Amino acid sequence: DGGITQSPKYLFRKEGQNVTLSCEQNLNHDAMYWYRQDPGQGLRLIYYSQIVNDFQKGDIAEGYSVSREKKESFPLTVTSAQKNPTAFYLCASRSWEQGPANYGYTFGSGTRLTVV
Amino acid sequence: AQTVTQSQPEMSVQEAETVTLSCTYDTSESDYYLFWYKQPPSRQMILVIRQEAYKQQNATENRFSVNFQKAAKSFSLKISDSQLGDAAMYFCALFSGNTPLVFGKGTRLSVIA
Numbered sequence: 275d276g277g278i279t280q281s282p283k284y285l286f287r288k289e290g291q292n293v294t295l296s297c298e299q300n301l302n303h304d305a306m307y308w309y310r311q312d313p314g315q316g317l318r319l320i321y322y323s324q325i326v327n328d329f330q331k332g333d334i335a336e337g338y339s340v341s342r343e344k345k346e347s348f349p350l351t352v353t354s355a356q357k358n359p360t361a362f363y364l365c366a367s368r369s370w371e372q373g374p375a376n377y378g379y380t381f382g383s384g385t386r387l388t389v390v
Numbered sequence: 391a392q393t394v395t396q397s398q399p400e401m402s403v404q405e406a407e408t409v410t411l412s413c414t415y416d417t418s419e420s421d422y423y424l425f426w427y428k429q430p431p432s433r434q435m436i437l438v439i440r441q442e443a444y445k446q447q448n449a450t451e452n453r454f455s456v457n458f459q460k461a462a463k464s465f466s467l468k469i470s471d472s473q474l475g476d477a478a479m480y481f482c483a484l485f486s487g488n489t490p491l492v493f494g495k496g497t498r499l500s501v502i503a
Contacts, residue, residue: 309493315495316494316496317481317493318493319492322490332490364435366435366491377423377440377485378423378425378440379435379491381434383432383433
C-alpha cells in the first residue's frame, strides 16, 4: 500500500547530540514537508521541499537541517543548536497534479522526540 | 501572510448531539482551499473535509459539514450525531498560492457518553 513511513516512532536524544528522523514515501509525491507539533501550538512548518535537491526554510527552521537527494526521502536532522527539541514531528507529502484532491496532504504517523 | 485562527482550545459534546468548531482565516489570495483535519489519540492526521473557495455550496461528508462564509473569512465545522470516536484534536488548515499548508492551533473535542 502507498503511504508515508516515519521512523522511529519514539526517539530519545541526549543533550548535545544530533539525531535524524526518517521520512519515506512511495506515493510518487513531488513535495514533502516537516512540521513540529507542540501542545497548544498546532503544527508549525520546519522545512519543505517541492522538488529533488531543493528545499526551503519554514517558520521554525533554526536548529534543523534537511536533505532531498531522492524523491522518496526527506530526512530531518535535529541538531544540537535546537534548544528545545522535545516535540512530536510530522512528515507530509503531496502531489503536484492539479485538482483539489491534491491540495491536502498525506501524513506519516509521526516521531516523538524526547531529550533526556 | 496567511493565518488560521481557532479560538476554542477545547470543546465538549454529549454523544448523539451536534457541535460546531470555529475557524477564521486570512489570505490575500482569491483562489484557496480550506481543510479540517482530525488527529485522534493515535496522532495520525486524517482529512475530514475540504472546501474550495470558489464553490459557494458548503461541503458535506456524512455527519461532517462546514459553514463557509467567504466574506467573513470563516470556516466552521459541524459534527452531527457525535460519536465517541469523534473525540480528537481538530485542525483547520488553509492552502493558497501554492505555499505550504497553514494550520490553526487546534481544538480538542471531548465526547461525553
